Amino acid sequence: MSRIEFSSEQRAAMVEKLQDYFDSELDQELEQFDAEFLLDFFSKEIGAHFYNQGLHDARAVFESRIEAIDDEIYAIEKETN
Structure with a gap:
């Protein structure tokens, strides 16, 4: 780093x-x-510990947003026969 x-x-x-x-x-x-x-x-x-925790927190927010987008994409999926 x-x-x-x-x-x-x-x-x-x-x-x-x-x-x-x-x-x-x-x-x-x-x-x-x-x-x-x-x-x-x-x-x-000790700065790296705070920096790394910030990265983990940011990743959690990002993953949460990606999951919400994935759910929205799944919700608009069209039914196929």
Whole structure:
């Protein structure tokens, strides 16, 4: 799997969320560099798990839609003698 790239705005938003979480939940200040380092760690070490789950979820939706289309096609099938 290739590395997922985020825009600088997306990355900044994620870093800010990490900093806010550390501040509000752990009562600890997380500096910009440390937050970026932590984001990189999560992305590298556990990001693939979230990505793969997203793929599984998307596949389930796709399969459900295909099944519904298949049912609709079967429903318009003409009777033959």
